[in-house]
Amino acid sequence: MMEAFFGFKKTPFSDNPDAKQLFASQAWTQVKARLQFLVEHHGTGLLTGEVGSGKSTAARTFTAGLNPNLYKILYLHWSSGSTLDLLRQLALQLDVEPAHYRGDLVRQISEAIVGLNQSKKQHPILICDEAQLLRHPTLEQLPLLLNFDMDSSHYLTLLLVGQPLLRRTLSLQMHEPLRQRIAVQYHLEGLSREELDAYLAHQLKAAGITQPLFDDTARQALYQATKGILRKVNKLALTALRLAASRKAPAVEESILLDATSEALL
Numbered sequence: 001m002m003e004a005f006f007g008f009k010k011t012p013f014s015d016n017p018d019a020k021q022l023f024a025s026q027a028w029t030q031v032k033a034r035l036q037f038l039v040e041h042h043g044t045g046l047l048t049g050e051v052g053s054g055k056s057t058a059a060r061t062f063t064a065g066l067n068p069n070l071y072k073i074l075y076l077h078w079s080s081g082s083t084l085d086l087l088r089q090l091a092l093q094l095d096v097e098p099a100h101y102r103g104d105l106v107r108q109i110s111e112a113i114v115g116l117n118q119s120k121k122q123h124p125i126l127i128c129d130e131a132q133l134l135r136h137p138t139l140e141q142l143p144l145l146l147n148f149d150m151d152s153s154h155y156l157t158l159l160l161v162g163q164p165l166l167r168r169t170l171s172l173q174m175h176e177p178l179r180q181r182i183a184v185q186y187h188l189e190g191l192s193r194e195e196l197d198a199y200l201a202h203q204l205k206a207a208g209i210t211q212p213l214f215d216d217t218a219r220q221a222l223y224q225a226t227k228g229i230l231r232k233v234n235k236l237a238l239t240a241l242r243l244a245a246s247r248k249a250p251a252v253e254e255s256i257l258l259d260a261t262s263e264a265l266l
């Protein structure tokens with residue numbers, strides 16, 4: 001209905017955008033530069049940001065562009081947050097049948113990581129997403145995975161991704177070993193007011209529309225309601241377009257946007 005009314009070739013503001021719909025914000029350029037440094041120099045990176053600011057998308061998009069012959073991406077998504085759980089998930093990602101005991105598990109993982117680097121010439125990049133949910137002992141385990149024995153080589157690159165709480169957790173004294181290893185870091189925020197305009201145009205263009213469908217007042221209200229946080233922007237913009245189509249309004253104006261704000265639960 002909405003697609004036909006506005007003549008969209010595909011739905012804009014999708015929560016599962018394809019590469020064409022992804023927007024290269026200034027922050028994204030900054031993140032990319034840091035992640036590029038990280039994969040070239042190895043070590044540990046920290047990517048934090050508000051809920052829905054695009055952390056997971058940035059980490060996944062960047063790593064998807066790496067040469068799979070040279071890098072093996074190990075993507076861990078939080079499950080219970082326990083150390084054993086993290087080690088088991090990691091072993092499975094390394095194609096190893098996880099051993100029962102922690103000591104055996106760590107040895108299996110270390111061997112697999114060194115083997116990847118030395119035999120396959122493939123460098124593993126471990127991404128811990130939702131890392132704000134990892135428990136303290138689990139975070140304390142991570143530096144141990146970064147250095148084996150007396151060897152100072154970087155066999156594993158680690159990227160911690162999480163909400164702002166992760167920064168506060170890492171500032172605790174007990175996490176100094178991990179904090180000291182962080183070579184690059186970035187905190188993602190929402191789009192700026194100017195970038196929001198460019199983002200709306202970008203999304204509409206990817207959907208085949210070049211005329212602005214949000215008037216000035218609607219764009220200002222959209223910014224106020226979302227502070228440029230991408231998930232909120234997508235949700236609110238899509239709700240507003242749906243509402244406009246149902247009212248047969250040719251564009252979104254402030255009143256529609258405000259009605260959409262309560263409907264979108266923002």
Ligand SMILES: Nc1ncnc2c1ncn2[C@@H]1O[C@H](COP(=O)(O)OP(=O)(O)OP(=O)(O)O)[C@@H](O)[C@H]1O
Pocket residue numbers: 014015016017021022023024025028049050051052053054055056057058163230231234
């Ligand atoms: N550069 C981008 N261009 C267009 N859409 C984007 C972009 N980055 C993220 N999004 C969209 O914004 C939404 C939130 O992104 P994402 O899930 O990466 O955020 P997050 O920071 O990981 O959130 P959470 O804190 O909940 O884990 C997703 O629907 C995603 O598709």
Ligand SMILES: [Mg+2]
Pocket residue numbers: 055056057129130
């Ligand atoms: Mg995420």
